[in-house]
Amino acid sequence: MVRAAAVGSSLPASGLDMFGDLRKMNKRQLYYQVLNFAMIVSSALMIWKGLIVLTGSESPIVVVLSGSMEPAFHRGDLLFLTNFQEDPIRAGEIVVFKVEGRDIPIVHRVIKVHEKDNGDIKFLTKGDNNEVDDRGLYKEGQNWLEKKDVVGRARGFLPYVGMVTIIMNDYPKFKYALLAVMGAYVLLKRES
Structure with missing residues (x-):
């Protein structure tokens, strides 16, 4: 003892x-x-x-949180975004958008674009791995997205680098354990 x-x-x-x-x-x-x-x-x-x-994006780096865009992007991929307003939105482009009533942005591909004579653009999105388009994800009564809904457009990615973020969110105890280990390391380093 x-x-x-x-x-x-x-x-x-x-x-x-x-x-x-x-x-x-x-x-x-x-x-x-x-x-x-x-x-x-x-x-x-x-x-x-x-x-x-x-x-030009309010969030220039995002993590893919689901498998809805496989095989283009996998869960945990880190995306680099731009959002220059003068660039037109085209079918086939991968956009990150926010929908009213949802906190987390969604990464999906533009499948249809409607451009009016006055320059207004409306578009429809769908996940590559999903069976149906995203109208069920939009706010009630909304059938199309507008440019104001876009957070950014995918310009590049690093595969699986964002898994750290996903693990920290899915397993909060892991996050606290990691912080405790880092704190213990700093304290022990000071003593030596």
Whole structure:
């Protein structure tokens, strides 16, 4: 029993020991750590906002969450999007769109386009792996999508890179376990 207490005393007992490390720092070290963290967060946000401006899309990178677009895209593929308003929407193009009443955007192919003389465009989508078109997914009474519904158009992809996001969403305990392991690693790294 004494031996176990001696071994256990060198390891952090809880996440609260991290605050003890913070208390041991002088003000300059603490400011440095806070500024370092703020720089990382602000850099990530600037990169994301820069991508939004460059691509014209409110969400320049998305993960395919279902198998409705197989074999073109598989669940977990990471898509790169653009959404330049001057580019016309054409049949055969893969678009990401949002429908009123649904939080998650949908990735499907444009199968029909209706272009009016005044320039208004309406179009119909369908998943490559689905039997029917997407009219059942649109809001009630809506039979066609408009350009305002489009979040972006697929321009490239990385296969299966987004599986990490899917695993984190499908298995929240895995996410917390990963955070705990990363936290333990940081604490142990500091002690050595």
